[in-house]
Amino acid sequence: MERIHVSVRARPLSPEDAKSSPWRIAGNTIFIPNQPAKFEFDRIFGDECRTLEIYKERTKKIVSTAVQGFNGTVFAYGQTSSGKTHTMRGSATEPGVIPMAVQDLFNFIEEEMNREFLLRMSYMEIYNEEINDLLAPEHRKLQIHESIERGIFVAGLREEIVASPDQVLELMDFGESHRHIGETNMNTYSSRSHTIFRMIIESREKAEDTKTDNSCDAVRVSVLNLVDLAGSERVAKTGAEGVRLKEGSHINKSLMTLGTVIKKLSEGAESQGGHVPYRDSKLTRILQPALGGNANTAIICNITLAQIHADETKSSLQFASRALRVTNCVHVNEVGYLTAFCTQLSLCLLLTSTILTDAALLKRQKKEIEELRAKFQASHSEHLDEEILNLRNTLLKSELERERIALELEEEKKAQAEREKRLQEQAKKIENLSSMVLCSNRDEGRDTYKKEKRRYTWCPDNLSREASKELNSTVKEKASVVKAKRIERDIGPLLPFEELLDADSKGDSGKQEVNSRSNQLEDCTLPDSQALLHKTVSEIKIDYLTRKLFEADIHLVDGSEQDDYSLMDLNGAKH
Ligand SMILES: Nc1ncnc2c1ncn2[C@@H]1O[C@H](COP(=O)(O)OP(=O)(O)OP(=O)(O)O)[C@@H](O)[C@H]1O
Numbered sequence: 069m070e071r072i073h074v075s076v077r078a079r080p081l082s083p084e085d086a087k088s089s090p091w092r093i094a095g096n097t098i099f100i101p102n103q104p105a106k107f108e109f110d111r112i113f114g115d116e117c118r119t120l121e122i123y124k125e126r127t128k129k130i131v132s133t134a135v136q137g138f139n140g141t142v143f144a145y146g147q148t149s150s151g152k153t154h155t156m157r158g159s160a161t162e163p164g165v166i167p168m169a170v171q172d173l174f175n176f177i178e179e180e181m182n183r184e185f186l187l188r189m190s191y192m193e194i195y196n197e198e199i200n201d202l203l204a205p206e207h208r209k210l211q212i213h214e215s216i217e218r219g220i221f222v223a224g225l226r227e228e229i230v231a232s233p234d235q236v237l238e239l240m241d242f243g244e245s246h247r248h249i250g251e252t253n254m255n256t257y258s259s260r261s262h263t264i265f266r267m268i269i270e271s272r273e274k275a276e277d278t279k280t281d282n283s284c285d286a287v288r289v290s291v292l293n294l295v296d297l298a299g300s301e302r303v304a305k306t307g308a309e310g311v312r313l314k315e316g317s318h319i320n321k322s323l324m325t326l327g328t329v330i331k332k333l334s335e336g337a338e339s340q341g342g343h344v345p346y347r348d349s350k351l352t353r354i355l356q357p358a359l360g361g362n363a364n365t366a367i368i369c370n371i372t373l374a375q376i377h378a379d380e381t382k383s384s385l386q387f388a389s390r391a392l393r394v395t396n397c398v399h400v401n402e403v404g405y406l407t408a409f410c411t412q413l414s415l416c417l418l419l420t421s422t423i424l425t426d427a428a429l430l431k432r433q434k435k436e437i438e439e440l441r442a443k444f445q446a447s448h449s450e451h452l453d454e455e456i457l458n459l460r461n462t463l464l465k466s467e468l469e470r471e472r473i474a475l476e477l478e479e480e481k482k483a484q485a486e487r488e489k490r491l492q493e494q495a496k497k498i499e500n501l502s503s504m505v506l507c508s509n510r511d512e513g514r515d516t517y518k519k520e521k522r523r524y525t526w527c528p529d530n531l532s533r534e535a536s537k538e539l540n541s542t543v544k545e546k547a548s549v550v551k552a553k554r555i556e557r558d559i560g561p562l563l564p565f566e567e568l569l570d571a572d573s574k575g576d577s578g579k580q581e582v583n584s585r586s587n588q589l590e591d592c593t594l595p596d597s598q599a600l601l602h603k604t605v606s607e608i609k610i611d612y613l614t615r616k617l618f619e620a621d622i623h624l625v626d627g628s629e630q631d632d633y634s635l636m637d638l639n640g641a642k643h
Pocket residue numbers: 078079080115146147148149150151152153154155159255257258259260297298299300370
């Protein structure tokens with residue numbers, strides 16, 4: 069069990085503020101005379117102290133234990149303009165905790181002659197409760213996840229493999245240029261977001277020689293978080309409005325959650341099975357392992373001793389003194405070789421405590437990569453086999469389906485040919501029937517003449533001899549005209565059966581019309597096949613002839629007015 073280490077750093081004051089300051093520092097205790105509250109910490113640094121001292125106090129040890137495989141977190145807490153960024157990042161004249169830690173990290177690694185290391189770094193900010201990747205500014209609003217292998221992690225956060233302090237600091241400068249900073253009444257360059265600078269340190273023992281298979285050796289993976297929190301602020305003092313006001317409210321809210329988490333932990337809520345609201349803010353969720361979890365944690369509480377900020381300073385000190393009572397359970401993070409390295413197959417570039425130019429090591433690493441790749445492929449080969457089998461089955465199915473469709477098409481073609489053949493036969497039959505009907509028309513002239521002749525001799529009783537002669541010759545004349553007209557019509561163009569019937573019933577004008585129509589429709593108009601098929605040829609013939617005979621009788625005996633050959637003419641009764 070390891071307690072959170074808490075130190076306090078007071079920023080320098082102007083001479084005026086120094087004179088009016090109510091605070092007194094005695095050893096590691098800070099208090100306001102004549103007030104009951106006294107705050108005692110692991111260490112209190114006055115305004116004259118340098119950042120290096122603060123770094124050496126605790127952070128240095130946390131960095132060295134991180135190289136040994138222990139998680140470590142250091143964060144600066146305090147009101148706005150109290151010197152958090154100055155402490156963590158530093159300035160051109162005085163480096164901060166982060167650059168010092170980075171330099172030391174590589175120094176410690178170099179001292180570890182028997183181990184080889186893989187180092188990665190990430191840099192993120194929590195701005196208005198959204199996680200942005202400062203190394204990949206296009207990665208915004210990242211989500212927090214948790215898994216057995218990785219614990220709590222930010223999905224999609226870029227992790228750069230780094231091999232030197234300069235490389236790290238260069239990347240840090242790049243990230244810093246994308247951090248949200250804004251001006252308030254209290255600080256020209258006020259951090260408007262919490263930033264988490266993270267180093268992930270993996271290491272394992274060096275193999276004796278290149279032939280040794282050490283793939284089962286334990287790998288240590290530790291995380292070092294260096295956090296620069298945004299400062300709590302009072303709107304009345306910062307004069308924040310609009311965007312700044314919104315930022316300020318998010319900052320205060322997340323710091324309040326941090327305070328609640330620390331308070332709960334300090335009261336032993338977790339050990340008593342109580343609820344600790346880590347999930348109430350992104351900051352506490354990400355820092356969860358550092359707060360009551362598996363990490364060496366140190367808090368640097370930045371304060372100002374000015375009279376005007378006495379309330380905020382008291383509030384910061386209360387937070388810090390609660391944090392003092394929080395204990396963590398720290399242990400080395402060791403995982404099996406494959407667990408650690410399979411997830412980073414593409415990142416298999418190892419740092420050594422010597423330099424990367426160790427040819428033997430490179431050779432061995434190449435071999436390890438090949439082995440891992442082979443293992444990876446083997447685990448996927450089964451899956452691939454199954455996939456190939458599925459694809460083959462699908463292909464076979466589609467081939468069968470294609471054959472079935474081709475067969476159906478062939479059968480349909482045959483059926484179509486059969487139908488066409490039957491239609492042609494029917495058309496031929498109809499043609500034959502039509503010609504038979506025409507033949508019977510030709511015969512009709514003769515029959516009519518016979519009938520006319522028969523009628524004429526059949527009823528001459530009421531006529532005089534002269535009239536009878538005249539009638540006789542007229543009838544003959546008319547009959548010959550009828551015959552001529554019939555023949556003319558019969559040998560005319562082939563007419564559809566029904567139109568032929570119509571033509572006869574309509575008389576000459578109808579005939580002309582039908583003739584002209586039949587000329588137009590020549591060869592393409594056929595009698596109704598359905599009607600024809602219901603009658604035998606002889607029936608049709610009989611019907612037709614019967615009708616013709618009947619019409620001829622009417623013409624000759626009743627003298628229809630519409631007929632040119634009406635007997636009314638003969639009687640002189642009508643002109
Ligand atoms: N110990 C110190 N020595 C010299 N200058 C300091 C010290 N602490 C703070 N300052 C100066 O005070 C100003 C505000 O400091 P800084 O920006 O670090 O505050 P902060 O707590 O990070 O503020 P915010 O929360 O608003 O970001 C800076 O100009 C910084 O250089």
